[in-house]
Amino acid sequence: MPPKIKTTKEQIISTTLDFVRKHGEVGLNARNIALALNCSTQPIFSNFSGLEELQKTVMEKAYDLYLEFLEKEVKSNKYPIYKAYGMGYIRFAKEESELFKLLFMCNRRGEIHAPSVDFENSVKLNMENNGLTEEKARLFHLEIWTAVHGIATMLATSFLDFEWNFISDMVSDVYQGLKLRHVESK
Numbered sequence: 001m002p003p004k005i006k007t008t009k010e011q012i013i014s015t016t017l018d019f020v021r022k023h024g025e026v027g028l029n030a031r032n033i034a035l036a037l038n039c040s041t042q043p044i045f046s047n048f049s050g051l052e053e054l055q056k057t058v059m060e061k062a063y064d065l066y067l068e069f070l071e072k073e074v075k076s077n078k079y080p081i082y083k084a085y086g087m088g089y090i091r092f093a094k095e096e097s098e099l100f101k102l103l104f105m106c107n108r109r110g111e112i113h114a115p116s117v118d119f120e121n122s123v124k125l126n127m128e129n130n131g132l133t134e135e136k137a138r139l140f141h142l143e144i145w146t147a148v149h150g151i152a153t154m155l156a157t158s159f160l161d162f163e164w165n166f167i168s169d170m171v172s173d174v175y176q177g178l179k180l181r182h183v184e185s186k
Helices: 009-023 030-037 042-047 051-075 081-095 097-104 117-130 134-156 164-182
Strands: none
Touching: 009 030, 009 042, 009 051, 009 097, 030 042, 051 081, 051 097, 051 117, 081 097, 081 117, 081 134, 081 164, 097 134, 117 134, 134 164
16 A cells, blocks of 8 residues: 655645635635645644644745745835835735735734834834934834835725836825925924
């Protein structure tokens, strides 16, 4: 009798990430993942304590991928670093819309929101580049992030589809307006 094919934890994570990319979070259950893996649900529950642990792991992988988008945009040297973060966020929404929805368009009521790496880096950049206090830099970033998130959401949901140059100009306009308000009116 041939040996049983072992489904690895990495295969389960990768397949689940691909499932979310194609179908969104809807229909994400052990049976559908097992079907995509061509196996029973047993390997899923052997590698994870339950579906919640698998979902949490997939969200972490999706977040890592999102950070790669930010890093790639920064390394492209097309924009100043702070703007590159915003453009990377928008590009992630456009190119990985279901993962964007999973991370940034879900009900987070009741969750504890620890400061994220990208948010904290953006606050520091605003403090350094604009001479703002931490409190002002947080407000500045929260306001610009709200605008960037709106653009990203429109792209992720195919509500509107803007050209990249137009997106870049909009992000610059919002930044300059907020800079005028927060920095030049100190």
